[in-house]
Amino acid sequence: MRVEGLTSSGAFDSISLSVRAGEIVGLAGLVGAGRTEVLRALFGLNPYQAGEIWIDGRSLRVRSPEDSIAHGLIMLSEDRRRYGIIPVRSVKENVTITRLEEFIYGGRWRRLKEIERVEELCTRMNVKTPSINTDISALSGGNQQKVVLAKWMIQDPKVLLLDEPTRGIDVGAKYEIHKLMITLAKEGKGILMVSSELPELVGMCDRIYVMAEGKIRGELRRDQFSQEAIMHLAVGQ
Amino acid sequence: MSISSKGYSVVRRVIQRHGLLLVLVALFIISSVINKNFLSVRNLTNISRQISITTILAFGQTILIIPGMLDLSCGSVLALSGLLSVSLYKQTESLLLAFMVSIVIAVLCNFLNGLMVTRFRTPPFIATLAMLTMARGAALLYTNGQNIYQIGKYTVFGQGSLWIIPTPIIFFFLVGIVTWYILTHTRMGRSLYAIGGNEEAAIASGINVHKRKMQAYLVNGVLVGIAGVIFMSRVNAGLPNGAVGYEFEALTSAVIGGTSFSGGIGTAGGTVIGAFIVGILNNMMNLAGLNAYLQQVIRGAIIALAVIYDMYAKKMRTTRTLGSIEETQSA
Numbered sequence: 001m002r003v004e005g006l007t008s009s010g011a012f013d014s015i016s017l018s019v020r021a022g023e024i025v026g027l028a029g030l031v032g033a034g035r036t037e038v039l040r041a042l043f044g045l046n047p048y049q050a051g052e053i054w055i056d057g058r059s060l061r062v063r064s065p066e067d068s069i070a071h072g073l074i075m076l077s078e079d080r081r082r083y084g085i086i087p088v089r090s091v092k093e094n095v096t097i098t099r100l101e102e103f104i105y106g107g108r109w110r111r112l113k114e115i116e117r118v119e120e121l122c123t124r125m126n127v128k129t130p131s132i133n134t135d136i137s138a139l140s141g142g143n144q145q146k147v148v149l150a151k152w153m154i155q156d157p158k159v160l161l162l163d164e165p166t167r168g169i170d171v172g173a174k175y176e177i178h179k180l181m182i183t184l185a186k187e188g189k190g191i192l193m194v195s196s197e198l199p200e201l202v203g204m205c206d207r208i209y210v211m212a213e214g215k216i217r218g219e220l221r222r223d224q225f226s227q228e229a230i231m232h233l234a235v236g237q
Numbered sequence: 238m239s240i241s242s243k244g245y246s247v248v249r250r251v252i253q254r255h256g257l258l259l260v261l262v263a264l265f266i267i268s269s270v271i272n273k274n275f276l277s278v279r280n281l282t283n284i285s286r287q288i289s290i291t292t293i294l295a296f297g298q299t300i301l302i303i304p305g306m307l308d309l310s311c312g313s314v315l316a317l318s319g320l321l322s323v324s325l326y327k328q329t330e331s332l333l334l335a336f337m338v339s340i341v342i343a344v345l346c347n348f349l350n351g352l353m354v355t356r357f358r359t360p361p362f363i364a365t366l367a368m369l370t371m372a373r374g375a376a377l378l379y380t381n382g383q384n385i386y387q388i389g390k391y392t393v394f395g396q397g398s399l400w401i402i403p404t405p406i407i408f409f410f411l412v413g414i415v416t417w418y419i420l421t422h423t424r425m426g427r428s429l430y431a432i433g434g435n436e437e438a439a440i441a442s443g444i445n446v447h448k449r450k451m452q453a454y455l456v457n458g459v460l461v462g463i464a465g466v467i468f469m470s471r472v473n474a475g476l477p478n479g480a481v482g483y484e485f486e487a488l489t490s491a492v493i494g495g496t497s498f499s500g501g502i503g504t505a506g507g508t509v510i511g512a513f514i515v516g517i518l519n520n521m522m523n524l525a526g527l528n529a530y531l532q533q534v535i536r537g538a539i540i541a542l543a544v545i546y547d548m549y550a551k552k553m554r555t556t557r558t559l560g561s562i563e564e565t566q567s568a
Contacts, residue, residue, distance in 0.1 A: 045441060069443040083441040086434035088501035097431050098442045100424040109422045151442065 006051030072158035142173025294487035319465030323475035340462035347458030385475030395470030433500030
């Protein structure tokens with residue numbers, strides 16, 4: 001994915017970045033720097049007034065999540081409760097909600113296929129749940145996050161925008177999600193991760209962009225990584 | 238855990254999962270004890286026929302309540318579309334055209350409902366309340382307040398029968414099947430449940446919320462149109478003032494049937510059970526010779542109780558899930 005000059009008045013200005021296949025790129029910055037807003041704009045939840053986005057070399061104008069999903073771009077929201085999970089419904093429904101056309105089409109409902117696929121994903125992501133028909137709100141935070149990830153994995157996306165993917169999650173699930181991210185990167189997917197945990201950024205990313213006050217202040221390569229370097233850029237001189 | 242407390246929690250779970258059905262069964266039992274004729278085919282058919290129109294409307298409400306909306310206008314729209322349908326029949330002698338016109342008018346009104354709710358971001362309560370008044374006014378305007386009598390063969394819709402099954406019940410059944418199918422076997426249904434569960438998450442999952450909400454209103458329109466035809470056909474006239482208050486009966490059946498205003502919950506089957514519970518209660522009150530006004534008071538009380546229970550059930554759901562999260566975190 002390549003982004004150039006993305007601007008949304010009041011939120012961020014002239015954001016240019018890139019994520020190559022197989023890369024995990026971090027987006028660091030203080031709270032309020034505009035990182036979530038950038039991700040939301042890329043995904044089609046927030047509007048933007050200027051800028052261009054390319055995925056796999058194809059330019060696209062993103063107006064809604066449907067657009068981005070169609071191009072293989074997905075986003076894991078920062079606020080799981082608000083944007084991630086659908087409380088009253090089952091784990092199974094939560095997982096398949098982004099790709100219903102794979103299971104319900106032409107007036108037929110491929111029930112067994114749906115169950116198989118969901119169970120396969122849940123096993124792969126190590127989701128701990130009594131059954132895939134359990135209400136998702138009964139799961140722990142970490143498991144809910146895995147279900148949300150599963151729902152995006154079912155899309156087989158090219159680029160993943162992850163907004164604080166391990167916030168508020170127990171250590172075990174955190175480790176599993178990190179492992180998963182590395183696996184996905186190895187599979188050739190591109191990941192752009194927003195995180196406020198400096199150790200996580202330094203440990204997981206190939207490159208880190210640092211934002212402050214709506215602008216990208218700098219880009220750090222692996223050999224330049226350090227928590228001080230990140231903070232220095234984030235505080236913004 | 239002792240055996241008796243284990244047994245108790247099993248009973249509790251059964252009640253929670255099948256409470257609705259149990260209430261219906263209990264009503265059946267009580268009714269048949271009070272009235273020897275209750276379980277006769279004739280009586281049950283009567284009850285089914287009486288609830289047909291309301292239940293068709295209730296199916297529409299179910300489809301709307303699940304994604305967090307509702308329709309307060311269905312009684313008025315039913316009257317408007319039914320009235321125009323009767324009028325057209327008298328002019329063209331075509332049952333087919335008359336039937337279609339009712340559907341078209343009702344769908345049009347609901348299209349406007351949908352437009353107000355999606356495009357203009359009007360709360361469904363306000364939008365459909367406005368439509369309630371407009372549709373009623375339009376109906377009265379059309380005939381200048383007069384009724385249309387002598388509807389001839391139009392009666393076949395509501396008073397006819399296929400073999401021994403009265404037509405209203407056939408419509409009831411067909412609409413029920415379609416509603417069930419939409420809710421369980423289509424992407425639209427799944428999307429509506431998702432929107433009701435968490436609209437923002439649904440949007441973030443790529444669901445076109447405006448499109449689905451509009452679809453829900455349009456489907457409701459078809460159902461209201463059908464109800465309109467049956468209604469006019471049964472009262473033997475085109476009544477611009479007909480079906481007043483039907484929206485509340487429809488809502489009652491839906492809510493008692495487990496469709497929750499908190500969104501994302503509800504089924505066609507549940508609505509059927511809710512409708513029968515209401516129908517049997519009405520039947521019981523009639524047989525007991527209760528004053529019609531007193532019956533209305535009781536009906537209102539039932540709606541109130543149903544909604545209060547719905548709120549309670551919602552609170553139970555939230556507390557239970559929070560409790561589970563606390564449990565797993567400490568574990």
